[in-house]
Amino acid sequence: MRKKLRIYVPFINAGMQETTTYRVNWLFYMFGNVLGCFISYFIWNAVYNSSENSTMNGFTMPQMIVYIFLMFLTSTLVSSGGTYDIGEEIRDGSIAMRLIKPISYNATFLFQELGNKAMTICILIVPMVVGVEIVRFNFTGAVQFNILYFLLYLVSCVLAYLINFFFNICFGFIAFVIKYLWGANLMKNCIVGFLSGQTIPLAFMPEVLEKVFLILPFASLNYTPVMIYIGMYNGTTLLYFLGLQVFWALFFWGLSKLLWSVSVKYLAVQGG
Amino acid sequence: MIYVENLRKEFKKTVKEPGLKGSIKSLFYPKSEKVVAVKDISFEVPEGEVLGFIGPNGAGKSTVIKMLTGILTPTSGVCTINGRNPRENRKSYVKEIGVVFGQRTQLWWDLPLRETYGVLKEIYEVPEDKYKKRMAFLNEVLDLESFITSPVRTLSLGQRMRADIAASLIHSPKVLFLDEPTIGLDVVVKDNIRNAIEYINKEEKTTVVLTTHDLADIELLAKRIVMIDKGSNVFDGSISELKNRYGQIRELHFDTDTKNAEKILSYGQHFNFEPEDLSVECEGSQMKVRFNSSVVPVSEMLSYTLGKISVNDISVKDADIEEIIRRLYKQGVE
Secondary structure, three states, rough: HHHHHHHHHHHHHHHHHHHHOOOOOOOOOHHHHHHHHHHHHHHHHHHHHOOOEEOOEEEHHHHOOOOHHHHHHHHHHHHHHHHHHHHHHHHHHHHHHOOOOOOHHHHHHHHHHHHHHHHHHHHHHHHHHHHHHHHHHHHHOOOOOHHHHEEEHHHHHHHHHHHHHHHHHHHHHHHHHHOOOHHHHHHHHHHHHHHHOOOOOOHHHOHHHHHHHOOOOOHHHOOHHHHOOOOOHHHEEEEEHHHHHHHHHHHHHHHHHHHHHHHHHHHOOOOO | EEEEEEEEEEEEEEEEEHHHHHHHHHHOOOOOEEEEEEEEEEEEEEEOOOOEEOOOOOOOOHHHHHHHOOOOOOOEEEEEOOOOOOOOOOOHHHHHEEEEEEOOOOOOOOOOOHHHHHHHHOOOOOOOHHHHHHHHHHHHHOHHHHHHHOOOOHHHHHHHHHHHHHHHHOOOEEEEEEEEOOOOOOOHHHHHHHHHHHHHHHHHHEEEEEEEHHHHHHHHOOOEEEEEEEOEEEEEHHHHHHHHHOOEEEEEEEEEEOOHHHHHHHHHHHHOOOOHEEEEEEEEEEEEEEEEEEOOHHHHHHHHHHOOOOOEEEEEEOHHHHHHHHHHHHOOOO
């Protein structure tokens, strides 16, 4: 197993170097994301200011702010570009170059992306967490940071990333059938954004929908880690949601293996 | 070593009628048709041989290579290398082969070239000392030293191709597939690459399957040719066999003072040539006669020509392989 993993270490390394090659692009990307985050902050600000109640569906204004920024941090940490990458490789036929190597197709993507991500994680996580804690301190007058919750949050993020990665891989294999994924990917991002609580907290949904959404894998992507961080899940609830994350991670891992073995037979390498 | 029998590959292709109207129509009623890229191909390659795998554009060469390298699944038929099926247990299979697709690269686009080799070393689990020796060897053969620290995207095509060939050889594969390794390269680089391939074939008994449109590659490297067209075998044998079978074409060049020489000679009528066995070009006093020497021997053609008209300068040329292949490509399957 260790020997097997060693094969993929250079992919992490290469992924990191790739990110640093286009530094300015990376900075713009991060800047755009932060900007989007502030847009939703101002929208919710307006919503709370025009409302008579100071609490909406159990969220106070400060809680909402914390939610928005944590959601931004989480979705950046667990984001995965697998769908896009696979789609592109199938569209231009370069998937052939990956297939002639004695390595697992999925694993190369996984480790390369971890490398790509390493820098994002290093640069983003400390200022975001500090910022969120300052906001919480300001409103409550006490330090809210809980190291246990924070560690559980990190565990949950890793699980969420694995779910997202393998889900995206599964989705990417659609490209074997439809050849080009740009449109389908856009649709997927919208739906996932909504179902995972990225746009609106799931608590804002009607009760029946909320229950359904919480079981679906998408809530495991962003909602569960954020809820763990702000201490909404405790005891058995916490274990239940972590367990659900493990289940979905295994489910999509298995599905991606199955889909890979089926779809590779239909592969038509385009061009050349 | 390599064994291919009745290999066939079909693709489904969406057909679109021309123009915007056709595009909209195919958006709602997509029509697809079956395309047979490889119809029925069989050949064998013994260990240590260099096989020239040729055919006109669209003949199905690349598709066959892709099936042999385990990228595509054949619709039917058998292809095995060392008795192993590329589609079964892909990971251990591809460890024994090296592949270069001239139009693609397996190098890491944004990283210095050296990094790609480092990654490949780990992928193929090459031990450190072997890797060092191997890199020294490849550097000597392909001359990588001057650009090994440059990012791949900044390499010239010739450098990239040499780097790609080196990348496919790091793990000392038993079989090397080269799909158009000299495409778009200048004469010197082509020579370098040919020498490298020849050297590696001789030194390490590497079996090489080479597809190319540059027939000099074939003449210099391949002992045997498999020619395919429209997805079927057209020819399988050595270059001299090819010349014997199709190459009885000779070219007669001469300079004459006689006017209307072409009419006076009228080879076609005199010798009863079939149209494909004879072509006559006349430019001023220069004449170029291409004929099939198995119909009329060269000596007879010469004495007939010299007897009929006055000739200043005459020469007979062997048809080169290029001419033979041009004829074959034009005719299609015989």
